[in-house]
Amino acid sequence: MTADQPSPALKEIFNAERLHHIATEMTAVYPEFDAKAFLKLARTGLAELSVMQRMARVSECLHAVLPLGYEASLEVLRALAPRLNSGFVSMCLPHYVATYGADRFELSMDALKYFTAFGSSEFAIRHFLRRDIERSLQLMHDWSLDDNEHVRRLASEGCRPRLPWSFRLEPIQADPTLAARILDNLKADSSLYVRKSVANHLNDITKDHPEWVLDVIEGWSLDNKHTAWIARHALRSLIKQGNPRALAIMGAGGKPEVEIIDIQVTPPVIGLGEKITLSFAVKSTDEDSQRLVIDYAIDYVKANGSTSAKVFKLKTLTLPGKATEQLSRGQHIKELTTRRHYAGKHAVHVQVNGKRLASTAFEILP
Template sequence: MSASETAAPALKEIFNAERLQHIATEMSAVYPAFKAKAFLRHANDGLADLSVMQRMARVSESLHHVLPLDYADSLNVLRELAPRLNSGFVSMCLPHYVARYGAHAFDTSMEALKYFTTFGSSEFAIRHFLRSELERSLELMHDWTRDENHHVRRLASEGSRPRLPWSFRLEPVQADPLLAAGILDRLKADESLYVRKSVANHLNDVTKEHPEWVLDTVEGWSLDNRHTAWIAKHALRSLIKQGNSRALAVIGAGAKAEVELLDVKVEPTVVRLGETITLSFTVKSLVPVEQRLVIDYAIDYVKANGGTSAKVFKLKTLELAGFGVKDMQRSQQIKDFTTRKHHVGKHAAHILVNGERLATADFHLIF
């Protein structure tokens, strides 16, 4: 069996012909006058050439194309459809419908987004309302932070992220994190991990432009609450990777590591694209007291022009006993991604302990 035959299906196949038929069938169940054949013709036209997000948009456009109802009545039908769809991601075509056709009806549309987010997420759609009516949208989203449904609470944080993946940036929030600060403050001890991940990701976005603001914010929180402490740690992950002393101090690893690294090596020392390297070493404490250590590693990837670009990876956070010894090992496949292409040459693997580079081992990539 070839690699192409065993590869996972492309994400865009979430919206394949079978799924479109499912949507048509369920629409016909809730709205018997639904023109299923016309919907399928419109939705399937050129489907193979569309990305996953384009396919999601195509579904909402195709629904609008065949529904003879006004906006409010269309929403009533789509509300009945939402719980019948067999995929949370697919249900995101419904918030897209709201964003595409409901700009004229703010209150109705925002209430619809609140409802639809409980079946998947309205995070992409709500950004269109944030872009057009920022203050009004944020005020409503601030109220949602007290909603009993964790999907709604998450939408308040996720939808207002300045750098939400797969979406456009919210430039005003990117420039001034105070705009959404009230939302984050209300959610900083949320009992739902789903919500906490969003708050941490939102704050991690903010560290790209305003690291000191995020540090000031987190340092002002009471980290005795375990939910708040979890958010703080994950919100600061990029700064921790960078070795930021304030960020490391927040998680209790701000002190210089009193350790030495032994038997540092990368095996094999010569590797081809697609093969796996293993980085291994031993951490030995030099002091009689316990130390909290944040251990990361960075690889200097060779670029097309012969220079290098470092990428930091998380490895381990641990409490090392006085004069304790700990063996560490991490394997990593050297393969191309859409965001990283490999080039031949010497690559350096660095070990970072509490933000400080303490050892390096090299390997050579050949084709």
């Protein structure tokens, strides 16, 4: 399983109890609904399906038992949306739109705009972008000016070039200017929900066009706290890589005049599932204060004995001249859907403003 795939436990969002809830609420808004037929179809082979497959199954089963045309079905589903007891579950409704409304652009896009407030239409809208990117982006540009934060967030999130759990939008991945007007409208958004999306969208772009993102952010005024927040989070991957321009934007572009002292990982030897604590002090060797971005990297041992580094954010601070800052960070070394751990010696590095300044290690027992 990759980092772009959901955890297996998530599929239990669509368990038998939830299917019964959907059937009950559908019957409440549409008394003629054949709940028995819906449940029989939806439960068949449920255990073998992933969370995204279960979401698709729900919309397909709704379509199978609703004896209505597309427009009339949407009216029923609009009534259902506020009655569902899970935002993630409500995403089956945008999926319905993407699956059965591809040829009804205006009606379907209006439905996605409505449904996004109950969960998100971020996955469904990508099918319309793939089908007619120019028309879809124009409408999403209008949405980026909407009063509703959910709609504004959809304008950014839906056209992310590398949205997790979804297919890539190759035209936007190749040419980020296609969605640039949307991001510009949202660069100082008052909603954290929206700002996170804009930052993630820009961070996606740094994977393919880092200089373009740096050019854009260098053109922003970071005096606005919301814009500065987006810039900081949008540049996180480049900062972890020690990109000089990204660090300079964050005010940490200079060579760090510091030394790392008393670095250690405790305990130095652990079993899988246990916790380590990295601790050290950052001591200034300069008379002037310095802006420092402090991260740490772990060289994870792979199955073949080689290593792969993973950088973690630790702290950004302004260190006064000749001052010392004590830092520590705990981390559980446990199995994740995105990372397996193997026995062996794992190096740990402290990096300041992108420069590795000190190292230590811990060992995972077989």
